[in-house]
């Protein structure tokens with residue numbers, strides 16, 4: 096039987112889990128088709144998998160043919176990125192570092208009978224021993240240094256249930272306010288900027304509203320690589336209607352299909368966004384009645400922007416190489432204001448000194464033109480990981496309890512936690528699925544800070560960079576082995592179900608054991624019970640989203656807030672601010688970096704930006720275990736402009752900044768890069784890209800300024 100016939104046969108049956116018995120004896124007899132959600136990016140594609148139940152093995156993953164999100168297509172990560180599930184080096188047995196036990200003889204004594212020698216560095220043990228060791232050390236640290244000497248950092252691909260319990264355990268059982276998640280290095284500025292102006296840090300409309308939009312702006316998002324299935328929709332519409340404007344610091348694939356192909360200088364987001372607002376105001380293209388009925392602060396905003404010398408697009412006439420933007424910005428502003436328009440952005444907006452302010456500037460555009468609260472309009476922050484929205488909703492942030500409520504005490508953000516480690520104030524870190532020492536900036540400083548911890552407890556799938564530095568490591572179920580709720584970049588809840596069975600614990604089960612050993616009373620029998628508590632605590636968004644309904648609507652999905660109905664479009668009648676009005680919060684662009692250098696004729700050296708490639712996801716812990724993905728991109732590559740080729744005579748170069756240097760990076764000359772700028776991916780820890788970055792971060796929310804840094808280039812010869 097052909098694969099396509101098999102596919103048809105399977106999906107003629109009712110939606111859900113189906114068992115297939117094939118005609119030919121012995122072949123495909125134990126194949127079951129199971130629906131779930133892709134474990135990688137924030138698009139949250141609905142997947143289906145053929146699973147051999149006898150072998151307990153995923154045979155194939157493909158887009159559900161009726162998939163509302165995937166629309167029948169997955170990117171290569173979704174399709175091929177599942178080999179990690181049964182990779183030989185999965186962390187199956189908990190480990191305790193020998194040197195940790197040498198420093199903690201009482202723990203060694205208590206656990207000696209449970210320890211099995213693994214190698215020079217590690218003992219293996221069971222989960223009970225690993226959690227006992229962790230609890231003993233946590234108690235000792237808290238007795239000596241106080242409850243706040245302990246912090247928890249979670250990943251943004253953990254399920255909602257585990258994220259919820261992680262913050263609850265930390266805040267209530269451990270009495271520490273320090274919880275954070277890896278939104279710190281991605282979309283925290285989107286949350287901050289949107290909550291400040293419209294009261295809700297989430298995408299306003301469903302992806303399919305792209306088909307209703309008359310005009311689209313994409314800024315700071317390499318959508319075809321980072322959110323490919325959303326890019327498919329944007330490209331469909333742009334090809335048909337020629338209605339796309341793309342702003343980026345280099346030529347990206349989306350530019351090919353854009354009516355307005357804007358390549359801009361580094362660190363110019365806020366400058367350009369304020370200019371768009373300036374044109375709309377100066378040419379009186381704004382929606383007066385929307386502003387009057389739905390917003391506050393416009394008059395003051397208008398006055399400030401009209402008197403801001405940086406806000407007039409003519410400013411670009413002074414910036415050599417970018418003069419064309421003076422006209423283009425005006426044209427984009429006119430189309431945006433006069434049509435039903437959507438704006439999409441990614442980390443190219445958020446990972447800057449003024450990331451939160453740039454997000455506010457984006458929301459201003461929607462507020463002044465009424466491009467919000469209606470089909471075909473809206474604001475679309477393209478959230479990175481498949482549950483970054485959910486992890487934030489669950490309160491894995493130091494300044495929000497679940498459902499964005501005020502916590503009893505505000506804790507420290509991750510960069511402040513790193514400083515607290517160096518100051519000797521933070522002694523223990525519990526880490527769930529977040530590779531901080533690889534993914535966060537200022538690697539040299541971060542790694543030094545981690546050495547000062549007395550306890551690093553890590554829950555992981557593999558021996559990632561941070562797991563290698565841990566005192567105790569516990570292997571846990573992967574997303575394809577468990578049940579849990581994930582919230583994608585359009586607020587859509589998806590209840591995943593396991594594709595294969597695993598004896599490993601789920602993250603929340605490890606946390607529950609720890610909680611009990613630390614005096615807590617967590618007693619959940621299942622992820623469902625945990626979710627029922629989430630529904631009660633975070634009722635403003637999730638009261639109507641029980642497992643039964645999520646299962647029933649697995650295909651359609653439900654967008655929060657979910658009560659009697661769900662909410663595909665936010666802000667239809669009022670904004671989610673305290674008084675229901677949208678707010679204008681003007682912030683002037685501050686001259687710096689590349690633009691300052693061009694204007695003052697001192698452009699020299701190289702400005703580096705970073706980003707993802709389609710084949711890998713973040714630290715590549717999962718994707719590099721798929722041969723099909725890794726063979727496409729097994730190392731980070733540095734893109735260099737053709738015009739700068741003479742400076743790059745060796746096959747590899749080292750990049751250097753005041754904070755550290757990269758490993759030797761393979762050079763690729765490209766016609767897609769502007770002179771004096773460079774681009775590199777950061778997926779492989781061995782490249783040490785994040786050693787280049789210091790503490791420069793978003794002014795309000797400390798998200799690292801990963802999108803622009805000045806670097807020196809050092810020629811690397813192999814013989815060295």
Ligand code: SF4
Nearest residue numbers: 133135136140170173
């Ligand atoms: S676009 Fe994202 S969610 Fe969809 S298949 Fe690719 S990685 Fe998975």
